[in-house]
Amino acid sequence: EIVLTQSPATLSLSPGERATLSCGASQSVSSSYLAWYQQKPGLAPRLLIYDASSRATGIPDRFSGSGSGTDFTLTISRLEPEDFAVYYCQQYGSSPYTFGQGTKLEIK
Amino acid sequence: QLQLQESGPGLVKPSETLSLTCTVSGGSISSSSYYWGWIRQPPGKGLEWIGSIYYSGSTYYNPSLKSRVTISVDTSKNQFSLKLSSVTAADTAVYYCASMVTWYFDLWGRGTLVTVSS
Numbered sequence: 001e002i003v004l005t006q007s008p009a010t011l012s013l014s015p016g017e018r019a020t021l022s023c024g025a026s027q028s029v030s031s032s033y034l035a036w037y038q039q040k041p042g043l044a045p046r047l048l049i050y051d052a053s054s055r056a057t058g059i060p061d062r063f064s065g066s067g068s069g070t071d072f073t074l075t076i077s078r079l080e081p082e083d084f085a086v087y088y089c090q091q092y093g094s095s096p097y098t099f100g101q102g103t104k105l106e107i108k
Numbered sequence: 109q110l111q112l113q114e115s116g117p118g119l120v121k122p123s124e125t126l127s128l129t130c131t132v133s134g135g136s137i138s139s140s141s142y143y144w145g146w147i148r149q150p151p152g153k154g155l156e157w158i159g160s161i162y163y164s165g166s167t168y169y170n171p172s173l174k175s176r177v178t179i180s181v182d183t184s185k186n187q188f189s190l191k192l193s194s195v196t197a198a199d200t201a202v203y204y205c206a207s208m209v210t211w212y213f214d215l216w217g218r219g220t221l222v223t224v225s226s
Contacts, residue, residue: 092211
């Protein structure tokens with residue numbers, strides 16, 4: 001089973017700043033099959049990024065994903081107030097499909 | 109616009125079987141474009157993939173739950189279902205159904221909280 005470790009656990013930033021969230025895998029994720037999700041309190045997760053760097057439909061271009069192998073990054077170029085939430089990465093290169101423990105992005 | 113909605117009891121007794129249904133609207137569950145999955149999230153914790161199904165009935169389960177999980181599909185009702193047997197308090201969670209493209213979750217239901225308690 002591939003274990004995903006997200007860092008930092010909590011990130012405190014201000015609107016307008018740049019956010020960089022990391023996701024490390026215990027073994028290489030095949031074909032860069034990695035997704036990112038955003039979850040706000042009381043709501044279901046929402047797909048942001050798939051295949052490591054492809055934005056899902058309707059996702060603003062301030063969200064970008066990069067990486068391959070065991071190291072992946074989600075970048076939010078300029079934080080908007082609605083971006084403060086918990087972010088999860090998920091690998092789907094090998095079963096069982098696993099999620100990271102999440103990074104909470106909070107307002108500083 | 110594809111939509112998914114979970115339904116089922118919100119309270120299940122220990123040792124009994126949790127049963128949930130996901131109703132798909134705005135599209136056909138028999139679409140070759142999608143798999144259909146279940147994910148759960150214990151209160152205040154992270155996400156865990158439970159298992160998935162294709163409209164043909166092919167199933168894929170998380171080994172950690174495989175012995176207790178059954179996922180089935182009813183194409184006539186545009187629904188797929190989850191059964192989790194021998195539940196304990198550790199199975200208390202919000203259960204989500206979702207559509208899957210390859211093996212990521214592109215659209216989620218709103219989720220339903222299932223509490224295991226006597």
